[in-house]
Structure formats: C-alpha cells, structure tokens
Amino acid sequence: MAAPFDLKDDSVVVIIGSGAGGGTLGNELAQKGIDVVILEAGARHEYEDFTNNEWDSFGQLAWVDKRTTSGDWRVAKDFPNLPAWIVKSVGGSTTHWAGASLRFQDHEFKALTHYGKVKGASLLDWPVTLAELEPYYAKAEDKMGVTRTNGIAGLPGNNNFKVLKAGADKLGYKECHTGNMAINSAERDDRMSCQQTGFCFQGCKWGAKWSTLYTEIPKGEKTGKLEVRPNSMAQKIEHDKSGKVTGVLYTDKDGKQQLQKARIVAVAGNSIESPRLLLNSESNMFPNGLANSSGQVGRNYMRHTTGSVYGIFEKPVHMYRGTTMAGIIRDEARHDPSRGFVGGYEMETLSLGLPFMAAFLDPGGWGRSFTSALDQYVNMAGLWIVGEDMPQEDNRITLHKDEKDKYGLPIANVNFSDHSNDIAMRNHAYEQGKALYEAIGATRVFPTPPYPSTHNLGTNRMSEKAKDGVVNKHGQSHDIKNLFVSDGSQFTTGGAENPTLTIVSLAIRQADYIAKEMAAKTI
C-alpha cells in the first residue's frame, strides 16, 4: 500500500519525477526502508489505459506544456514549441520508450581523454568509469530484464529487422542482432512476453516492456515506504539559512500550493525540467539558482546525433508489425576518427505508424515527392541513427524572459545548434543507411531529419571538480549536500548508446550512496 506521508514530515526523501531515474531511485530507497515521496507532474495511467493510436497516445502521455526553442537545429523551425518528445505521466518517458538498453563503452566515460580537445565542444571525462559502473549495469539489466543478458533470450526478429540484417550482411557489418531490449522475450518478473504489437512508443498494453510505472513504482509502494503523488508539479525547492534544502513547493492535484518538507531532495524531471526547476528556485542566497555556483546548470544540453533513413522496396515489408526497435547494428559505435568525426553511432530499426510518418517524414514538406514516399508505406523499412553529440556550453536550457506557465513561473527555452562533428557524423550515418538499403535492392532511400528530442541529457552534468559541473560522481550537487540529481541531466557526455540503462544504473548506485550517507548522518 502507498504510504501517505505528512507534508510536515521532514525525514522523507522527496524525488521529483517518476521516470527512469526518479522511479528507480524511489523503489531502491524504499526497499532499503527509507521513506520516499515522489512528486509527479503527470497523471497516473495504468497500462490497460494505453492506446494503440499514435496521436491519442501522444495526447494522453506526452509533455505538451509550452516550451520555446532557438538555435540552428531544424526542430526549432518545424516544432518551435515541442523541442522534446518526452512524457508527463507516472512512469515518465519509460512509458513511451522503445526499450533499447545498452551499456556505454569504456572510452565514452573518458571522452576528453580519448577524443582530445574538440573546438567548440565542452568535453569532459566522467568522474566515474565503466569498471565502477559495471556491477550496477548488471543489476539494472537484471531488474529490467534486458535481452541477451542474464541468460535472457533475444527477441525474435520482425520484418524490419530482417531487412536491416540482410543489408548489414551485405555491407559486411559483424555485430547485428535483435538488440539488448528491456522487453520480455519470455514471461518474467510477473510480466508477460512481447506480443509483437508494434506500439512500443505508445505504452506497452501488455506490460512486456519495462517501465517504472508497473515495475519499480508498485514494488516500492508495496513496501509501504513509497508514496507517489500524481498531478503534482514541483515549482521551487526551498532551503534554510545554512543553504541546505528543506522541502519542495508544489501544486497538488486540486491546484493548491503545498510545501512538502524533506530531508533530501532528488531532482529527476528529465533534462529540460530539472535545470528549469533549479533555476526557478533562485533565492537571495543563490541568485543564479540552486547548485549553480559553476554556472553550469542548464548548459551542455545534449540530444544525441540522430536522424532516420527509410528504404522503399518493390515488395511489402510491413515494418510497423512487431517491436518498434527490433534490432541494432553496433559496428559504427566505435571511436574511429578516420571517418571524419570523433565518437560513434548505433543504427537501430525504427518504424512509425502512418500518422507519425506523415508528421516526421519531412516536416513542412508537401507535394508528390512527399506523398509518393507515403504511398509506399507498406514497402518501407526504417532505421534510426543514434550517435554521440558534442556537449557545447551554449546549447542550453534557460528561463524564458517573458513567457510564464499557468503557475506564473518562467517556461524553458531550449537552445541547440549542431556541432560540426555532429553534422559529419550524421552525414556519414545517412550514407551508411543508404548504402545498406540499396545493397539489398531499395528502389528509393530517403533521410528524415531528427525528430523532437527523445534523449535529453547533460544539463546538470557530473564533474570531478565543482567548477566544471553541477553534481559529483554520485549525482550529489557540489554546492548543496542534500540535493541530488537523478536523471539523464547528470550525463557528462552522451555516448553513442540510448541513455536509459545508464540512468537506471546510476540511480541504483545513487540509492546505495544516499542510504550510506544517511546512515552515517552526513546528510
């Protein structure tokens, strides 16, 4: 049963956000007997409530509160108020996510060391190494039921994968399989196996795909130590004269403002809302926002270098049948500057239903070049590129000067421009995708531009030194001991891999650290 904690109870850990980071941290702490309140801005929809309809699902789950955009990325022109495609709902973006769960590579934790100084990039080494994180990766993979780990079989390949694999073989790629997916290939953890429904992005109605919504959260609630408050938007983190945080001001489900006292606050609102909240929590003592003595809060926003390639064939593919991300090629994920860029990228199958295909194929496009591609929808195969993008100081989340949300707080602006390394990588990946589909007889191949960001990273980054970042290797803020960051905004650099497995691993590790420090009474 969910434990209702008193607003004045200042012994609880308050976590903001119930997604990959917050949901995991909440359960991990609850399992250790620590009292936790999770404030979640979105509503609670259980998996029976999900719908196999792209726009309806978007309306149900996505974060559509207004944001603004700037910078030279195309999203700013095509989707000026939708920089990111992420979720506002209990479970966060783990309701929408596809489930690809990859470990970072060793060198990616030491990007500055391996890539050297890159002009215009604010590269840094992580204060953590792969070796330190490995035991936590192992725990996360077990928790999430990641295929091809822990003796869990891979998922069967769907048509989209079979096309990818045939092309990969032709190009001589060696590492191509149906992925490491947090999707049950057989019943596990009281959840059933994947039925190849093809609506992973809309929330898995079978519960086959891991989401904090129906794993971490109910498990935590069962201990009686975790309370999740939906429809509760955190607005400001309060602190005392000594600079320690003391509670969170939020608007509850009835629109009333409440103050939940706290011993520790952990921010896990994803990489746009987390820095926004810290910035909006400015005070006389912290005029630039909380945890921001470095001036790094909101900076180094990363979104992965992405893009898609679709191939059209003479015969049907039916790419939308079965798992959305049905397979991967990892050969290009290595760091090999001879390709004209540092870092690497993954190629993963992707399919969109007809409505989203129309929206994302070429936003703003029209005419027969556009429609003749859609006419071949059935004969289409698709892949998504996800590669390491360069952190840049000015790619950042800032508070909007004039526009406020319905509670009167400044909304976030997301400024992003591609680094030349990002562009070189994307072009290389587009060419490889094209070659892959052409090698097996595609009659037409076209690239699609990056969608609004599904991976949002880096805006409260980890650093060894307090002057270079916002949090230390445990996600604890350099400035305020009882303030933590628990989501993807901690990432020092982005790696080539989809981020969630790393977010979950860091959250498990952070829970150990918080429990230890609480026991030692240092926080």
Added chain:
Amino acid sequence: MVTIFNRKAAAPDTPEPIEKQGLSRRDLLKGGTVSLGAILVISGSSIIHPQFAWGLETSNLKPETMATLIQLARDIYPHDHIPDRFYAIAVKPYDAKTGEDPKTKKMIEDGIADLDKRAGKDGYIGLGWEDDRLAILRKVEDTPFFQTVRGGLVTGLYNQEEIWPLFGYEGESYSKGGYIARGFGDIEWL
C-alpha cells in the same frame, strides 16, 4: 510553423450523406447548380460530389471556398488512390473554426481569393491541370495561409482511421493479439 501538436489531433466528422441534406441526385441534374472543376458541384450552401454520393454543407465559409480548399488539400498532399471524400473530411473543420474565429475566416477567405486571383478568370479550381495549380502554390507556400492548411492536413488527412488501410497500415493491433501470430516476421522475398 506547424499546428499539429494540439493535445488532440483534429478529429473531423464525416460529411453527411446527400439524402440527409435534402438533396437528391436528381436535384443536381436540375438547374441552379454550378460545376466546379471536374468533380464538385455546388448547390446553395452545399458541395456535392455527384459521382460518389456524398456532400458537405458549409455554414460559415462560402461553399466555393470549401470546394477550393478540397482541391487545394489534394494538390498539397496528392494521393491518386485516395478519394476526394477524405480530403473533404480533412478540411471540413475549417468551416466550424471560421465560425468561431473571424481571424481564421479572413485568412482562409483571403487566401482562397488570392489563389483565385492568381489563377485568372476561372479561378484556382478552374485551372484544369495540376501543373498550373502547383505553379501558383509554389509562389504562396511560405504564406501563413498555405502553412496553416498544410499543417492541419498532416493530422486532418493522415489521422483518419478510414484512410489507413488505403496505405496498407493496419492500425490498432492489441485487440487482435498483436502480430505475434499475424505475420510480424513473414517477409519472404529477401
């Protein structure tokens, strides 16, 4: 700029069958109707498709405007295997919207009037060849009018469930047990 990210994608209603509008096919053959282009006929405030027995009533926009919008919708997203009816469903919401919002009404009526003016004596819809209409559209494609109509079509047209089978998209699959036993990996030609 796109307008597609409203919480709800445009959910257009289906045009009513002709009989409900008190018009029969015979009425159409009598006088008082104007033929626009090859396919649409206007009678009073209705637009009627004589061959395929559907019609659409306008209460705020001029019916000529609605007819032109339907042609415009097809010219923006031409799918030769998609019947006009679906384009009509996609633009029909403008009629209600313009009733509530005079600004939108002005933008639409002015936008269409501009197309007609550029087209010359028989108006936009009187231009029989697609190439001639496209030449005009290329000149106005950056206008808010064009972009609004185009952006609205992205959901107005492609989010119609009835249209999906015409593209081979099967839509909802949960109720059928997913594709695990229905061909998720049935490709044979590779």
